[in-house]
Amino acid sequence: MTTRTCKATRLMAMVRRLNIDIRQNFDLNMPILAQAACQCETCPCTDACDSWFRDGAKGDGYRVFCPNLELLNLLPHRTVDDLAA
Secondary structure, X not given: OOOOOXXXXXXXXXXXXXXXXXXXXXXXXXXXXHHHHHHHHOOOOHHHHHHHHHXXXXXXXXXXXXXXXXXXXXXXXXXXXXXXX
């Protein structure tokens, strides 16, 4: 990603990378996603985020810089079994 990448695109890339299932309990999770999107808009860590994605988005390095960490942890994550189905 470049530094010009839309911050909403960064959030959705993070959702995909973390295997977050935004369809599960959508009505309950939408306010969390909306809050995360707002935080992305004012995020001071876009360079770190872009670097993490550019380096392959491996591991949990995002935990060091992402202000949405706690919100992302509230959302339902798909398991390896879910992904295989």
